[in-house]
Amino acid sequence: MIKSNSFPIGIFDSGIGGTSIWKEINTLLPSENTIYLADSKNAPYGDKSKEDIINLSIKNTEILLKKNCKLIVVACNTATTNAIKVLRNKYDVPFIGIEPAIKIAALNTKTNTIGILATKGTLNSELFEKTSNTLNKEIKIIEIIGKGLVELIESEKIESEAMKKLLSSYVSPLIKKNADCLVLGCTHYPYLIPQIKEIVGNHIQIIDSGEAVARQTKAILNKNSLLNTSNNQNSLHHFFINKDKKVMEMFVDQKKTKNITITKKEF
Numbered sequence: 272m273i274k275s276n277s278f279p280i281g282i283f284d285s286g287i288g289g290t291s292i293w294k295e296i297n298t299l300l301p302s303e304n305t306i307y308l309a310d311s312k313n314a315p316y317g318d319k320s321k322e323d324i325i326n327l328s329i330k331n332t333e334i335l336l337k338k339n340c341k342l343i344v345v346a347c348n349t350a351t352t353n354a355i356k357v358l359r360n361k362y363d364v365p366f367i368g369i370e371p372a373i374k375i376a377a378l379n380t381k382t383n384t385i386g387i388l389a390t391k392g393t394l395n396s397e398l399f400e401k402t403s404n405t406l407n408k409e410i411k412i413i414e415i416i417g418k419g420l421v422e423l424i425e426s427e428k429i430e431s432e433a434m435k436k437l438l439s440s441y442v443s444p445l446i447k448k449n450a451d452c453l454v455l456g457c458t459h460y461p462y463l464i465p466q467i468k469e470i471v472g473n474h475i476q477i478i479d480s481g482e483a484v485a486r487q488t489k490a491i492l493n494k495n496s497l498l499n500t501s502n503n504q505n506s507l508h509h510f511f512i513n514k515d516k517k518v519m520e521m522f523v524d525q526k527k528t529k530n531i532t533i534t535k536k537e538f
Contacts, residue, residue, distance in 0.1 A: 274341040274364075276497050279304035279507070280488065281340030283331035286314035286425050287512070288459030289346025290522045292369065295485035296344070297528065300492075302503040306338050308538070311514035315421040316349040317390020317457070324392060328354035332362060334538055341497045344488060345369060348389060348456050352396035365491050370402060371456035372480040377406045379476060380452045386413040386445045386475070389456025390421070413450055415441050417457060424459045427518060429466075438463060439470050446474050455479045462522070505529065511536045 280303050282293055287309050297305065308331050310316075316324050328350045335343055344367045345351045345358070351368035359366050371393065376385040393399055394414050403412060420441075423434045445453060453475050455461060461479050468477070492498040499506075508531045512519045516535040525531045 274497060276341070276499050277304070277501065278339045278341040278497075279306045279509075281306050281308075281335030281338065281343040282346050283308040283310065283328075283335065283343070283350075284346040284458055285316040285327075285350070286311040286421065286459065287519055287522045288421065288424070288457060288462075289344075290519075291458050291461040291479075292344060292346040292481055292484050295481040296488055297508070299485040300489055300499070302499045302501060302506055304499070304503075304507045305509070306335060306340060307508070307510045308334060309510065309512040309514075309519060310538070311425055311512055311518065314425050315390055316347060317392035317421070319392065321353050321392075324350055324353040325357050328358060329361070330538070332358055336362065336364065340364070342367065342488065342492060342495075344484065346458050346484075348458065349392035349396075352393050352398040365495055365497075367484060367488050367491060369458060369480060369484055371399065371454045372478050372483065373402060373406065373412065373454050375480075376452040376454045376478050377410050379478070380410065382449045382451045383407075383409050384411045384413065384448060384450040385452040385454060386415060386442070386450045387454040387456050388415045388417045388441060388460060389454075391416045391418070393456050413445060413448060417441060417460065420463065421457065421459050424462060425514075425518060427521060429462060434463075435466060438466055442467055442470050442475075446471060450475060452476045452478055508532070510534070511538065513538050
């Protein structure tokens with residue numbers, strides 16, 4: 272495929288979580304056009320088999336390639352840790368993955384104890400294990416499977432009592448275990464930062480990888496001569512969701528960012 276620097280950046284996730292990544296990319300690269308796939312119908316990916324995650328990632332990638340995307344951001348920790356190696360071997364397009372920022376947490380911890388809140392699929396992946404094994408052996412990693420959190424976010428229940436109770440049951444024990452850093456290992460979870468801060472206060476630093484992903488996206492576009500240098504003030508942003516589009520409308524501010532379209536589409 273011949274790629275033009277005016278072609279869009281493609282982004283996919285198992286739902287609306289990756290919009291936290293899209294916002295960082297759009298802030299850093301406002302001239303870039305984007306296409307976002309929210310595979311909410313199959314959320315969460317974290318409970319699925321590796322084979323299913325790979326097949327869903329291939330499906331999403333092929334949709335984005337048909338829309339002439341010049342680079343693809345796998346805005347899902349589970350899809351990255353289970354499928355990105357397959358995607359890079361299969362397709363001739365740059366891929367940006369999302370990994371839990373445990374290396375950053377390891378550099379920042381003073382107590383040598385860090386927590387990671389992620390899906391089962393991410394924590395059980397070979398890539399996560401490989402990254403964990405590179406850390407100082409003195410650092411203790413407390414793994415927390417955030418079962419149920421994605422479903423509540425996708426159901427527009429971020430502020431619900433069910434969310435508060437579930438989230439508290441996951442992160443409150445970190446204080447007693449002397450953890451001073453919490454890594455968010457799912458792109459849905461940045462939307463929970465206000466609630467997490469209410470629970471842990473100033474005891475724990477919350478670490479998210481969104482800004483780093485945006486910087487890496489810019490670097491890879493630049494390396495491949497794909498950066499949109501046209502100073503485009505009217506970049507286009509198309510969001511496709513295969514479930515109720517009202518959920519997407521909650522997380523993407525159409526008044527704040529111009530030229531956004533949100534479409535419900537089967538895929």
